[in-house]
Amino acid sequence: xxxxxxxxxxxxxxxxxxxxxxxxxxxxxxxxxxxxxxxxxxxxxxxxxxxxxxxxxxxxxxxxxxxxxxxxxxxxxxxxxxxxxxxxxxxxxxxxxxxxxxxxxxxxxxxxxxxxxxxxxxxxxxxxxxxxxxxxxxxxxxxxxxxxxxxxxxxxxxxxxxxxxxxxxxxxxxxxxxxxxxxxxxxxxxxxxxxxxxxxxxxxxxxxxxxxxxxxxxxxxxxxxxxxxxxxxxxxxxxxxxxxxxxxxx
Amino acid sequence: xxxxxxxxxxxxxxxxxxxxxxxxxxxxxxxxxxxxxxxxxxxxxxxxxxxxxxxxxxxxxxxxxxxxxxxxxxxxxxxxxxxxxxxxxxxxxxxxxxxxxxxxxxxxxxxxxxxxxxxxxxxxxxxxxxxxxxxxxxxxxxxxxxxxxxxxxxxxxxxxxxxxxxxxxxxxxxxxxxxxxxxxxxxxxxxxxxxxxxxxxxxxxxxxxxxxxxxxxxxxxxxxxxxxxxxxxxxxxxxxxxxxxxxxxxxxxxxxxxxxxxxxxxxxxxxxxxxxxxxxxxxxxxxxxxxxxxxxxxxxx
Ligand SMILES: Nc1ncnc2c1ncn2[C@@H]1O[C@H](COP(=O)(O)OP(=O)(O)O)[C@@H](O)[C@H]1O
Ligand SMILES: [Mg+2]
Numbered sequence: 001x002x003x004x005x006x007x008x009x010x011x012x013x014x015x016x017x018x019x020x021x022x023x024x025x026x027x028x029x030x031x032x033x034x035x036x037x038x039x040x041x042x043x044x045x046x047x048x049x050x051x052x053x054x055x056x057x058x059x060x061x062x063x064x065x066x067x068x069x070x071x072x073x074x075x076x077x078x079x080x081x082x083x084x085x086x087x088x089x090x091x092x093x094x095x096x097x098x099x100x101x102x103x104x105x106x107x108x109x110x111x112x113x114x115x116x117x118x119x120x121x122x123x124x125x126x127x128x129x130x131x132x133x134x135x136x137x138x139x140x141x142x143x144x145x146x147x148x149x150x151x152x153x154x155x156x157x158x159x160x161x162x163x164x165x166x167x168x169x170x171x172x173x174x175x176x177x178x179x180x181x182x183x184x185x186x187x188x189x190x191x192x193x194x195x196x197x198x199x200x201x202x203x204x205x206x207x208x209x210x211x212x213x214x215x216x217x218x219x220x221x222x223x224x225x226x227x228x229x230x231x232x233x234x235x236x237x238x239x240x241x242x243x244x245x246x247x248x249x250x
Numbered sequence: 251x252x253x254x255x256x257x258x259x260x261x262x263x264x265x266x267x268x269x270x271x272x273x274x275x276x277x278x279x280x281x282x283x284x285x286x287x288x289x290x291x292x293x294x295x296x297x298x299x300x301x302x303x304x305x306x307x308x309x310x311x312x313x314x315x316x317x318x319x320x321x322x323x324x325x326x327x328x329x330x331x332x333x334x335x336x337x338x339x340x341x342x343x344x345x346x347x348x349x350x351x352x353x354x355x356x357x358x359x360x361x362x363x364x365x366x367x368x369x370x371x372x373x374x375x376x377x378x379x380x381x382x383x384x385x386x387x388x389x390x391x392x393x394x395x396x397x398x399x400x401x402x403x404x405x406x407x408x409x410x411x412x413x414x415x416x417x418x419x420x421x422x423x424x425x426x427x428x429x430x431x432x433x434x435x436x437x438x439x440x441x442x443x444x445x446x447x448x449x450x451x452x453x454x455x456x457x458x459x460x461x462x463x464x465x466x467x468x469x470x471x472x473x474x475x476x477x478x479x480x481x482x483x484x485x486x487x488x489x490x491x492x493x494x495x496x497x498x499x500x501x502x503x504x505x506x507x508x509x510x511x512x513x514x515x516x517x518x519x520x521x522x523x524x525x526x527x528x529x530x531x532x533x534x535x536x537x538x539x540x541x542x543x544x545x546x547x548x549x550x551x
Contacts, residue, residue: 082452082453091464103453130546
């Protein structure tokens with residue numbers, strides 16, 4: 001597509017890079033929410049993006065998804081990318097399997113959707129209406145819809161934010177497994193430090209419209225949240241986010 | 251005793267009883283008053299055993315019986331309102347002679363054509379102004395202006411323009427149907443959740459794909475509401491259109507009956523109108539049930 005080549009969000013292969021952002025600026029009514037931001041994500045890398053509410057995480061994610069092109073700067077992303085939002089955003093008028101196939105080129109078979117649904121443990125719900133799914137199931141269906149596109153970049157905007165604690169743990173584990181199996185790059189926006197340390201290769205903290213801090217997580221997988229190094233990383237990041245962990249413990 | 255923290259209603263001995271039963275700060279009262287437990291009745295047993303259709307038909311049947319009673323006791327004379335028995339008889343005669351069926355066919359055809367034209371025009375205009383900003387600027391203002399003109403008032407003008415054949419009758423119905431459909435479809439399109447549009451965009455849907463898979467299905471509930479309004483107005487428009495120099499149709503039968511003071515025939519015609527209206531409503535309800543089963547909305551108890 002011509003717009004893809006000449007537009008601000010350009011899709012072209014960059015060796016071993018899944019995302020390349022340089023000098024990205026996005027303003028709302030003259031107020032820059034993202035201000036000359038740099039970001040690189042390697043192929044197959046799992047990056048978590050933390051930051052206080054309203055710091056522009058979703059804005060950045062929408063830009064990378066190509067949904068917001070009112071930008072300045074360079075943004076390079078793979079052609080094949082997929083998004084899962086905080087709300088599942090399934091079309092209520094389409095059965096689950098049709099939701100999964102929505103927007104795929106050509107005339108994909110139902111079996112394609114069923115395979116993707118089975119991968120997220122929803123094989124039995126292909127024929128269900130979205131209104132009959134629980135919150136966790138709907139979120140997994142939304143994940144299946146993203147994965148069926150075989151993305152090179154998976155963008156997740158607080159996908160577990162609205163889930164209850166137990167469902168969230170399961171969903172986190174699922175995303176970790178799917179990522180290891182698919183090998184796509186993931187950018188996970190979250191407000192949960194523990195989730196970030198649990199899943200990511202690298203944790204970024206966003207503040208003042210830029211990536212203010214970067215933390216590599218070198219722990220072996222699967223990760224153990226009782227590991228003292230885990231707690232240390234978590235405490236360090238919390239401090240970066242302005243939460244005093246010592247006061248919290250007292 | 252002028253300074254008291256007890257509520258004005260509480261009496262002296264009651265307070266002292268509580269204070270004695272609570273020996274210390276963490277002593278638990280062991281003399282729990284038995285709670286009044288209420289059984290929660292399951293819906294299956296709460297539901298009355300009378301089937302729904304029977305409950306729904308009871309009201310009209312009672313009214314009918316009352317009417318018959320008033321007629322046979324002479325309270326309601328036949329030149330005011332004929333009795334149900336008489337009406338049934340006249341209705342049967344009219345069907346038997348074929349005049350009612352042919353009148354119904356004529357009227358139904360008028361409504362069908364008017365409805366079809368109105369639906370096409372109303373929906374078409376709503377799509378143009380709902381989907382495109384430029385369409386909104388060009389279409390919405392004139393439609394909103396025309397909407398305020400009472401369409402029945404245009405009958406004389408339509409007779410001058412279209413003569414006295416079928417055209418003015420169909421035109422009145424078309425006009426009546428167009429506006430409610432336009433308004434509802436337009437509101438439906440503009441009411442589609444922008445988050446879903448964005449999700450569709452992120453899935454790579456083209457502009458037409460977005461319209462087809464997101465915007466139109468999202469507007470469907472409103473469109474169905476519009477269709478129901480339109481149907482109601484279509485019958486109304488039909489009655490008006492047929493009262494004015496018709497030579498066939500249910501309205502024509504009624505005008506004739508009025509000239510001969512046949513209240514029984516008039517009532518038969520009214521019943522036919524009502525019956526056709528009910529039938530149309532039933533069709534739309536069925537359509538809604540089939541097309542809108544995905545809706546996670548309250549469906550009544
Ligand atoms: N469409 C918009 N119009 C105006 N301001 C917006 C818009 N979208 C986001 N913002 C503002 O941009 C800032 C960042 O929003 P967002 O990216 O959603 O934050 P978060 O990091 O919590 O996801 C907020 O201050 C928000 O008010
Ligand atoms: Mg957000």
